[in-house]
Amino acid sequence: MRFGFVLPRGDARAAAELAHEAEQAGWDGFFVSDLLWGIDAWVSLAAAAMLTERIRLGTLLSPLSRMRPWKLAGETVTLDHLSGGRVTLAVGLGAIDTGFAAFGEVTDRRTRAELLDEGLNILTGLWRGQPFRYSGRHYTVEPTDFPAPPPPVQQPRIPIWVAAAWPNPRSMRRALRYDGVLPMVIGDDAAARQATPDDVRAIAAYATDRRREPGPFDIVVEGETPGDDPAAAAQQVRAWAEAGATWWIETRWSAPDLEAVRARLAQRPPPLDRESVLPKH
Numbered sequence: 001m002r003f004g005f006v007l008p009r010g011d012a013r014a015a016a017e018l019a020h021e022a023e024q025a026g027w028d029g030f031f032v033s034d035l036l037w038g039i040d041a042w043v044s045l046a047a048a049a050m051l052t053e054r055i056r057l058g059t060l061l062s063p064l065s066r067m068r069p070w071k072l073a074g075e076t077v078t079l080d081h082l083s084g085g086r087v088t089l090a091v092g093l094g095a096i097d098t099g100f101a102a103f104g105e106v107t108d109r110r111t112r113a114e115l116l117d118e119g120l121n122i123l124t125g126l127w128r129g130q131p132f133r134y135s136g137r138h139y140t141v142e143p144t145d146f147p148a149p150p151p152p153v154q155q156p157r158i159p160i161w162v163a164a165a166w167p168n169p170r171s172m173r174r175a176l177r178y179d180g181v182l183p184m185v186i187g188d189d190a191a192a193r194q195a196t197p198d199d200v201r202a203i204a205a206y207a208t209d210r211r212r213e214p215g216p217f218d219i220v221v222e223g224e225t226p227g228d229d230p231a232a233a234a235q236q237v238r239a240w241a242e243a244g245a246t247w248w249i250e251t252r253w254s255a256p257d258l259e260a261v262r263a264r265l266a267q268r269p270p271p272l273d274r275e276s277v278l279p280k281h
Helices: 012-025 041-050 069-083 109-128 168-176 197-212 232-245 258-266
Strands: 001-007 027-032 056-057 087-093 160-166 179-188 192-194 218-223 247-251
Touching: 001 012, 001 258, 012 027, 012 041, 012 258, 027 041, 027 247, 041 056, 041 069, 069 087, 069 109, 069 247, 087 109, 109 160, 109 168, 160 168, 160 197, 168 197, 179 197, 192 218, 197 218, 197 232, 232 247
Parallel strands: 001 027, 001 247, 027 056, 056 087, 087 160, 160 179, 179 218, 218 247
Antiparallel strands: 179 192
16 A cells, blocks of 8 residues: 545645655655646646655646646646656546636536546547547547647556546446546435445455456545554554555645644654555456
């Protein structure tokens, strides 16, 4: 299992400084929110790339339905080269209560799902280079003669994690086409809840049985661990790791200030024996 940390707030300078501190403390990934209106995620991650050498950098998450996929393709490939191949892109429908209606973005769930699927097709197509042509319900792209950026450092593509509703087949099919899933469980009452280790175990088995893409597949879970009690933190995440989760993302959304964030980063990730709980899928 690998361990990431989400920056709950802060500007690009704070992101760069805290990403460096996270790397020094042994965290494996550093992530920022990709807000509709706010501190720019890709500027923040570019700043972080300049002060780090090993840690993975990414978003949690990018609502692709409200983005121009060609712009995101350029941002991600630029950062992938700047960082030496350390980008992970997490995508999903996004939470419409973060300002979608206020800025005139699409709020219909079905349409946002269509935009997400088409956006992913365009994103991965542009990463492969020119000539690229695409014709969908919402987007049309023709080959261009403009100078194109080089392909990503990471091949066959920058890893993509997809937020998905378990056990919705269509949502899971989308995630299985890419490189990882951030699962949210939809119960019989249609209410959403966070996945449990039992859910993760079922998702891991489902992915092993249904996924046809080459390469590893991440199952990403999130929560808070007690940094001042390493043994308890390790015990907390062990059940997830043994169930098949490959990443634990530490989320401190309620941290009162950046000093509280810095303090948790310095306490290091849970001291889990990673080799003993590597997933078998």
